[in-house]
Amino acid sequence: MEKLVQTLKEEIIEALNLVEMVPEDINEEAPLFVDGLGLDSIDALELTVLLEKKYGIKIKTAEEGKKILYSVKSMADCIIAGGKAWD
Amino acid sequence: MTDVFIVSDNIITSLGFSTGENASNMTAGITGIRLISDESLSPDPFYVSLVDTDRLRGTFSQILDPEEFTRFEQMAILSIKAAVAATKIDFSGERTLFILSTTKGNIDLLGKNTGKNDPGLYLWHTAKRLGDFFRFRINPLVISNACTSGLQAVITGSRLIRAGYYDNVVINGTDIISEFVVSGFSSFKSLSTGPCRPFDSTRDGLSLGEGSGTIILTNNKGASKQTFRIRVGMGFSGNDANHISGPSRTGEGLFLVTDRVMKNSPSMPDFISAHGTGTLYNDEMEAIALTRAGLQNIPVNSFKGYWGHTLGAAGVIELAMCVHSMNNNVLFPTKGFREPGLENKLNVIDRVIKTEVNACLKTASGFGGCNSALYLFKT
Amino acid sequence: MTGYYITGYCIIRNNEASVNGKPVFSAHGKNTREFFTDLYKFLDSDYPKFHKMDNLCKLGFLSSELILKKNGVRTIFSGSDTGVILANSSSSLDTDRMHQVTIINRAAYFPSPAVFVYTLPNIVIGEICIRNKITGEGSFFIQEKLNPVFLTDYIRCLLDCEIINRCIAGWLQVDGDDCDAMMCLIEKTDKPISGFVNFEPSVIRDIYNLRI
Numbered sequence: 001m002e003k004l005v006q007t008l009k010e011e012i013i014e015a016l017n018l019v020e021m022v023p024e025d026i027n028e029e030a031p032l033f034v035d036g037l038g039l040d041s042i043d044a045l046e047l048t049v050l051l052e053k054k055y056g057i058k059i060k061t062a063e064e065g066k067k068i069l070y071s072v073k074s075m076a077d078c079i080i081a082g083g084k085a086w087d
Numbered sequence: 088m089t090d091v092f093i094v095s096d097n098i099i100t101s102l103g104f105s106t107g108e109n110a111s112n113m114t115a116g117i118t119g120i121r122l123i124s125d126e127s128l129s130p131d132p133f134y135v136s137l138v139d140t141d142r143l144r145g146t147f148s149q150i151l152d153p154e155e156f157t158r159f160e161q162m163a164i165l166s167i168k169a170a171v172a173a174t175k176i177d178f179s180g181e182r183t184l185f186i187l188s189t190t191k192g193n194i195d196l197l198g199k200n201t202g203k204n205d206p207g208l209y210l211w212h213t214a215k216r217l218g219d220f221f222r223f224r225i226n227p228l229v230i231s232n233a234c235t236s237g238l239q240a241v242i243t244g245s246r247l248i249r250a251g252y253y254d255n256v257v258i259n260g261t262d263i264i265s266e267f268v269v270s271g272f273s274s275f276k277s278l279s280t281g282p283c284r285p286f287d288s289t290r291d292g293l294s295l296g297e298g299s300g301t302i303i304l305t306n307n308k309g310a311s312k313q314t315f316r317i318r319v320g321m322g323f324s325g326n327d328a329n330h331i332s333g334p335s336r337t338g339e340g341l342f343l344v345t346d347r348v349m350k351n352s353p354s355m356p357d358f359i360s361a362h363g364t365g366t367l368y369n370d371e372m373e374a375i376a377l378t379r380a381g382l383q384n385i386p387v388n389s390f391k392g393y394w395g396h397t398l399g400a401a402g403v404i405e406l407a408m409c410v411h412s413m414n415n416n417v418l419f420p421t422k423g424f425r426e427p428g429l430e431n432k433l434n435v436i437d438r439v440i441k442t443e444v445n446a447c448l449k450t451a452s453g454f455g456g457c458n459s460a461l462y463l464f465k466t
Numbered sequence: 467m468t469g470y471y472i473t474g475y476c477i478i479r480n481n482e483a484s485v486n487g488k489p490v491f492s493a494h495g496k497n498t499r500e501f502f503t504d505l506y507k508f509l510d511s512d513y514p515k516f517h518k519m520d521n522l523c524k525l526g527f528l529s530s531e532l533i534l535k536k537n538g539v540r541t542i543f544s545g546s547d548t549g550v551i552l553a554n555s556s557s558s559l560d561t562d563r564m565h566q567v568t569i570i571n572r573a574a575y576f577p578s579p580a581v582f583v584y585t586l587p588n589i590v591i592g593e594i595c596i597r598n599k600i601t602g603e604g605s606f607f608i609q610e611k612l613n614p615v616f617l618t619d620y621i622r623c624l625l626d627c628e629i630i631n632r633c634i635a636g637w638l639q640v641d642g643d644d645c646d647a648m649m650c651l652i653e654k655t656d657k658p659i660s661g662f663v664n665f666e667p668s669v670i671r672d673i674y675n676l677r678i
Contacts, residue, residue, distance in 0.1 A: 331589050
């Protein structure tokens with residue numbers, strides 16, 4: 001889990017061009033899309049591409065997307081659960 | 088100030104090869120949007136409005152060899168030719184400017200063997216090929232302002248005539264369906280699960296479409312074979328200054344341009360031809376902007392339910408249909424609209440209405456936060 | 467006397483940048499992307515969104531920062547009376563090619579929204595408008611080469627009709643390693659101040675042809 005969280009942070013920084021950030025800047029429990037990293041709707045779409053490309057996870061609905069992309073931890077949970085949103 | 092008139096137009100879409108043929112099909116309630124399974128365009132089936140390829144080649148082969156011209160060029164040439172033929176204007180001199188409005192031109196060449204540096208990929212080159220074919224003397228201008236390109240091309244053309252630089256401006260807007268564009272909109276999750284439903288409560292995305300439209304502007308009152316009386320009023324563009332892809336939540340740019348247009352126009356429009364893509368956020372943004380501008384009660388429609396979102400061609404194609412509405416005193420319904428689905432209510436046209444149509448407001452919005460609005464009226 | 471003046475201009479090409487004819491930054495031996503990052507750091511713009519932009523938008527953003535910053539402070543021209551009128555010859559083809567790579571192979575078909583959104587040339591107008599809160603006229607023209615007469619005619623027409631009072635105008639070309647920018651700030655002012663340059667096609671041409 002810890003390793004996955006670290007990997008995800010690195011992948012997020014790379015995929016979203018968060019050039020001025022390091023993995024330690026991202027709190028895995030904190031919401032990704034409220035203030036924090038200053039992410040927007042394109043970033044959300046880009047993260048869904050990341051999950052599909054690297055982990056074969058397809059997000060089907062916007063509701064599901066909101067749950068899975070809530071935080072780095074929720075993304076990791078989803079990957080471990082094999083693509084299911086973790087409530 | 089010099090008056091600018093729209094004296095001729097043509098549109099080519101899935102619903103026909105002339106403005107009149109399109110209008111007949113619209114009156115009959117027909118949509119050109121279909122579910123297509125075509126691996127060369129998308130791995131998954133999707134709803135799209137395509138120009139009939141056999142008819143395009145067949146019609147084009149009557150004047151030229153289709154092998155010598157791309158699909159994009161075939162559509163554009165046929166549309167320009169039809170519009171030009173309907174006027175008595177001599178376009179060969181230095182007082183005529185040709186403007187091409189497109190987002191992606193021959194982008195399908197990028198996926199073909201011709202290589203990454205095919206000159207056909209350069210939009211100025213494409214415009215020059217079209218301009219040379221019609222022997223327009225002045226170097227053509229290309230406007231590429233995302234989905235507002237077509238409307239902005241008409242606004243730009245009318246300004247250049249008013250300022251005295253040209254007497255005639257021939258504007259063609261064309262965009263084709265390609266794997267490039269379909270994959271992009273698909274990655275944005277903006278494609279609808281059925282034919283698009285602008286302003287409807289169940290709308291869930293846009294339907295892409297292809298087509299070509301031509302509008303001819305002139306300051307010469309006697310230029311058309313038909314009686315004409317459509318004058319180009321004020322038009323402006325403006326930016327949301329908010330986000331490069333997401334519609335502004337306050338409708339800022341669209342409000343600013345419609346408000347400015349209305350402050351410079353002689354009367355309220357009889358209808359508004361909105362952008363109305365059918366995505367959740369675009370349509371709501373338009374409702375907010377039009378409400379802020381005090382235009383919420385004016386009858387409004389979107390043409391996208393008939394032939395989809397034709398991107399850089401949309402402004403020209405849709406404006407040509409506005410001209411048809413005015414000339415024939417008819418308002419077309421918003422195909423796909425069934426029940427109101429906006430927080431800010433609009434007066435969405437839901438049936439064919441025969442009524443006096445003396446003035447119209449056309450709007451468009453697009454990626455990059457751009458918005459345009461233009462007023463047309465009868466003299 | 468009220469007239470139109472070029473109150474600032476910049477050139478970016480050959481990994482060098484100049485403002486009002488004076489070289490301000492160079493970083494040789496870097497690729498385009500690295501050079502842009504170095505220039506961004508030099509300008510101290512503190513705008514992390516810069517890193518998300520494609521090369522055309524970076525070039526436009528950097529050019530606008532160069533002409534709007536005076537003594538390190540950015541002049542604010544927010545609102546609808548500023549226009550952004552830009553042109554180039556290759557549209558967004560540089561990024562179009564990147565998007566094409568993501569869809570060429572069905573087995574690895576992952577079109578990226580963050581790439582696709584930049585496959586329109588006018589996005590750079592949006593980026594400059596967002597940065598400066600500009601809500602005025604915007605247009606992107608594609609022409610074979612810089613056409614100073616057309617640009618001047620059109621911008622004059624916007625200024626004459628009071629559609630705008632000032633304009634950020636320029637040529638922004640990115641096509642592979644071909645990177646070439648010229649940007650001007652054109653303002654309507656009451657009295658010419660010494661050092662201000664007349665807004666005329668010949669001046670635009672001279673600025674564009676400046677050697678850094």
